[in-house]
Amino acid sequence: xxxxxxxxxxxxxxxxxxxxxxxxxxxxxxxxxxxxxxxxxxxxxxxxxxxxxxxxxxxxxxxxxxxxxxxxxxxxxxxxxxxxxxxxxxxxxxxxxxxxxxxxxxxxxxxxxxxxxxxxxxxxxxxxxxxxxxxxxxxxxxxxxxxxxxxxxxxxxxxxxxxxxxxxxxxxxxxxxxxxxxxxxxxxxxxxxxxxxxxxxxxxxxxxxxxxxxxxxxxxxxxxxxxxxxxxxxxxxxxxxxxxxxxxxxxxxxxxxxxxxxxxxxxxxxxxxxxxxxxxxxxxxxxxxxxxxxxxxxxxxxxxxxxxxxxxxxxxxxxxxxxxxxxxxxxxxxxxxxxxxxxxxxxxxxxxxxxxxxxxxxxxxxxxxxxxxxxxxxxxxxxxxxxxxxxxxxxxxxxxxxxxxxxxxxxxxxxxxxxxxxxxxxxxxxxxxxxxxxx
Amino acid sequence: xxxxxxxxxxxxxxxxxxxxxxxxxxxxxxxxxxxxxxxxxxxxxxxxxxxxxxxxxxxxxxxxxxxxxxxxx
Numbered sequence: 001x002x003x004x005x006x007x008x009x010x011x012x013x014x015x016x017x018x019x020x021x022x023x024x025x026x027x028x029x030x031x032x033x034x035x036x037x038x039x040x041x042x043x044x045x046x047x048x049x050x051x052x053x054x055x056x057x058x059x060x061x062x063x064x065x066x067x068x069x070x071x072x073x074x075x076x077x078x079x080x081x082x083x084x085x086x087x088x089x090x091x092x093x094x095x096x097x098x099x100x101x102x103x104x105x106x107x108x109x110x111x112x113x114x115x116x117x118x119x120x121x122x123x124x125x126x127x128x129x130x131x132x133x134x135x136x137x138x139x140x141x142x143x144x145x146x147x148x149x150x151x152x153x154x155x156x157x158x159x160x161x162x163x164x165x166x167x168x169x170x171x172x173x174x175x176x177x178x179x180x181x182x183x184x185x186x187x188x189x190x191x192x193x194x195x196x197x198x199x200x201x202x203x204x205x206x207x208x209x210x211x212x213x214x215x216x217x218x219x220x221x222x223x224x225x226x227x228x229x230x231x232x233x234x235x236x237x238x239x240x241x242x243x244x245x246x247x248x249x250x251x252x253x254x255x256x257x258x259x260x261x262x263x264x265x266x267x268x269x270x271x272x273x274x275x276x277x278x279x280x281x282x283x284x285x286x287x288x289x290x291x292x293x294x295x296x297x298x299x300x301x302x303x304x305x306x307x308x309x310x311x312x313x314x315x316x317x318x319x320x321x322x323x324x325x326x327x328x329x330x331x332x333x334x335x336x337x338x339x340x341x342x343x344x345x346x347x348x349x350x351x352x353x354x355x356x357x358x359x360x361x362x363x364x365x366x367x368x369x370x371x372x373x374x375x376x377x378x379x380x381x382x383x384x385x386x387x388x389x390x391x392x393x394x395x396x397x398x399x400x401x402x403x404x405x406x407x408x409x410x411x412x413x414x415x416x417x418x419x420x421x422x423x424x425x426x427x428x429x430x431x432x433x434x435x436x437x438x439x
Numbered sequence: 440x441x442x443x444x445x446x447x448x449x450x451x452x453x454x455x456x457x458x459x460x461x462x463x464x465x466x467x468x469x470x471x472x473x474x475x476x477x478x479x480x481x482x483x484x485x486x487x488x489x490x491x492x493x494x495x496x497x498x499x500x501x502x503x504x505x506x507x508x509x510x511x512x
Contacts, residue, residue, distance in 0.1 A: 213479060216450060219503070278450050348454055364454065 010076050011085035013350045017419060018093050019068025020339060024412040026060025026100065027332065031383075031405025033108070039394030044316035045323065052107035057327045058194060059122065059164075060100040061408070065335045066202060067092060067129055069342060070150075074133060077209055078147050080140035083132050095125035106171070115172035119165045126161045130154055145225035149205025152233050156197025159240075163190035181243060189240050196259055197236050199331050204228050204266060206338070207289075214341055215286050217273040228266055235259040253307060264300030267293040284373035288337025291381055295329035317391045324387045328404060336380060336411060340373050343415055347422040354429050362425055367418045376410040383407045443472035449504065457484055464493065464509070473509040480505060 030053050034041055041049025071089060074080045082088065099121030106114030133154045137147065167186050212219050238255045241247055270293045274286065299322060306313040306322075344367035351362040386400035446463060448456025460475050467473055475484070480497070488495045488509060497507045 213453060216452065219478075279452075281452075345454070352454075 010346075010349065011071060011082060011089075013346055013422070015085045015089040016068040016072040016342070016346065018089060019064045019071075020343060021412070021415055021419070022093070022097055023061045023064035023068075023335070024408040024415065026056050026064065027408030028405045028412070029060070029101075029104075030056035031401045031403070031408060033104075034401030035398050035405065036401075037397075039390070039397040042317065042320055042390055042394065042397050045319040048107050048110055050320065050323075052104040054323060054327065055100065055107060056104045057332065058199075059096075059103055062199060062327075062331055062335065063096055063100065063126075064093075065339065066199070067096065069206075069338065070133060070154075070202070072342070072346070073206065074136055074150065078137065078140050078142045078150065080136035080142070082136050088128065088132050092125040092129050095121050099125070103168070106168075112172045112174060115168040119168035119172060123161060123165050126157065130158045130161070144208075145229065146205045146208045149201050149208070149229040152229050153198055153201035153205060156193050156199075156201055156236070159236075160190060160194040160198050163193065185242050189243055192236055192239050192259075195326050195331075196232055196263070200263060200266075201229055201232060203331070203334050204232075207270060210338070210341070211270060211273060211289070215274060215277055215289070216279050216281075217277045220269065220273065224265070224269055228262055231262045232259060235262065256303070257307065260300045260303045264297055267296040267300065271297070283340075284370065284377050285337040285341045287374075287377060288333050288340070288380075291377075292330045292333035292337070295325050295333065295384070299325040299330065321388065321391055324384070324391070328387055329384050333380065333384070336377070339411070339415065340368060343418045344368055347418060347425070351422065351425050351429060354426055354433075359429060359432060362429075367421055368414050372410075372414050372417070376407060376414060379403065379407040379410060443474045443508070445474045445476065447476045449476055449478050457481065460484060460509075461487065464491075467493075467509070467511060469511050471510065475507040475509065477505045477507065478503060481507070 033049070033056065034053055037049040041047055041053060044050065068089075071082055071085055075082050075085070099118050102114050102121060103118035105111070106118055134151075137151050137154065140147065163186055166181070167183070167190060170183060170186075208220050208225055211217055235255055235258045239252070239259070242252065271290065274290055274293075302322060302325065306318055312318055344364045347367045348362055348364045383400060383403035383406075386396055386403050390396040390400045444463060444467075446456065446459050448459065451459075456475065456477060460473070463473050475481075484507075485495065492512045493509050494512050495507055495509045497505050499505055
């Protein structure tokens, strides 16, 4: 399978950029919320603060970038035609922004009507997004395991949304909600589909294409590109059986173990490919990816350790350890790294098409200064380390929140700088083309 | 027949191979052939070639290299 890029179907630059510029602001909000709430928020996964922080990152920062990137990526990489991308972005972006904010507020303040409102605001646009994406991914003539993983990831988003709306209904109509599934079971299946189905399958599918292309590594082994999406999907289906009937604990433990082993295998393979890259040039994107894969490996190993040592597994902070590794650790790191590749590339792509074609092409390296990306990257990983350290040493919770807010603010600053650079270069190119015609 | 010009884009970061190829097309003489070596199928390059009157055919080498031969129609 060879990766294919097709720029002709690329939607207007404003479509992905509105999502990309909103996403880090959710990270800033999450960091400030943790700073405000302090160590109490990280006492267990069930504190209102922990739930609000989780959803600011997952339904805010992550969902925003993943939606924006998919609208772009599916058109460019899979050659799939997105139905009216401008309209879809105009509907989806404001609604998921408001929905994620209300959802986090619902958790933080414990107000049922906010859950009802958030569920409605998120269900409609994500439903539209899933429908449009599914149609494009089904109709495209392109083939390959990237496309296969993307299809499963979009299905994963649909399942996550459905379970999330059911949970929001339980919280929004306490006592009156007709669905009587056990709350804990619903949460566990919702989390598994959100992180293992939607987010991880998307990262895996995208990595098949972008890791060899942008990091100049050998391709992923074909057997692995088939095993990972199918294996993870089957594990998620098996994990979901607990929604229908009570499953024995050893069955659930075995399914979770299989999923974690697959995730660990993916991390190790990516790290090995990156160590065999053909040109040993290192940029912020590569280090973000490597950091994310190391954290994914630590996540898998931690899960194994917790499974082997029930004394650790019973600790209320053990799930938070896994959650911090997964959300700010693995996914925000990958997103950060990808934004530093996607945004300069989109600037270049759209500038290339503007103005006089005889002008020299713009330089991708002038879009975001490498020093600024590296500085922000160090701050991000320091924030992740502080967040993890805040579990055994709760007094670090506030510094960790501040560091995370600062790293997300710096990311926003770097992205805004790239957009301003785009506007400046666009003016120059159009101006030069005009004066060239006039002379 | 002159030796075809060759661009080895296999160890270059995107969009450098595309930039080099577009620059080389500017000076491609009728009857001359340009060979581009890549590890991927560059659909953006193909669409530029199709829209601007260039003929291209690609062949996959056993090591995974995609050898693209370009000439003017």
